[in-house]
Amino acid sequence: METIQKAVVSRSPAFRSARQIILFARNFLKYPTMLGSVIPSSPFLVNQLLSRFDWARASVVVEYGPGIGNITCEILKRMRPDAVLVAIELNPDFVRFLREEIDDPRLRVVEGSALDIRETLTRLQLPMADYVISGIPFSTLPDQSRSDILRESREMLRSDGAMLVYQFRRTVLPHLKRHFGRVQEDFAVLNILPARIFHCTL
Template sequence: MPSTEFAREALAQKLKRRIKQMLGPQGVFLEGFLRHPVMVGSVIPSSRFTINRVLAPVDWDNCRLFVEYGPGVGTFCRPILDRLRRDGQLIVIDTNPDFIDYLRRTITDSRFIAVNGSAADVEDIVLAHGHERADYVLSGLPFSTLPDGVGPAIAAATHRVLRRGGAFLVYQFTPRARAFMARHFRRIDSGLEWINVPPCFLYWGWKDEDAG
């Protein structure tokens, strides 16, 4: 490669790093969306109104393990950790190694574990970290655009890993996620948060005490 091309490439990389530094976590999130739009689903992180509504039904006093799929740059992680009991644990799972690396560098809370992997493997991941069941699982993964079979596999594994009385918390930009949940969760509460870009469909799938 000619020296002028090397110089241009070096300058492009330098500008890219400078822009990411200026944008902070939003820059990391934007890059993740541009690289993996099918997995990230949105170019803008969720609003605080969405965060508060999604987390409102959680019984924090009795939550020992909270799991999140697709944490991105930690938009939900910090609010969850602020609410989580001192002996609780938050495990986040993401297929994007850049997000996982960013979270490991920026969140130093001892209750926090970031795993580079698939949400479909949540049962193995939970067991590997010393738990049998999760109390709550949160997901912002775009179910409607995931590869064939992945959405149903995640919904089924989530239902199995939840304790009885626990819940699957889902926020989406289309209502199609409810169909994936309804195959396993008999009781689903729903809502719509308008103060979000774009407006967000919210679902809380409860694993009833008499569930298998």
């Protein structure tokens, strides 16, 4: 575990570099509805979000929309040595950045849509996910796409798994309740913008 963590941490300064911020800002200007925020998630939001994980049992974690990887790196720091993180990203600029900057054998960066979680896990020969984490701005998605992503996410979770969703609007809550048996809501104040965290279980 120590060796793997050092591999990730040794790359982490790149994520605080000017290149990282420029890349994120440029893509926000190009695709504002895809990113949802002009700046990456704060460390406070990331820590609050990941505090919900049971890292001892998490063997497969799926992240939708990893962007420039600030949450991705923190997941890798906490994960078991034999666990796998599947990062599904639609934006080819972010995909290239993640593949270049994160050197960790547990990470699988997949260029594609969150709609393809079933196909992605099957192709990678992985079991159902322990956790799915998503920062996709669901409020900007077409109703059918949002519903399909939530349905597929629920169906690809283990029975004791959970989906963690962080959003800047509360409008996704009724949709989450439609697909999950239990939804708990937290509020991350120390973030620009303040964010809501939804912990969804079957």
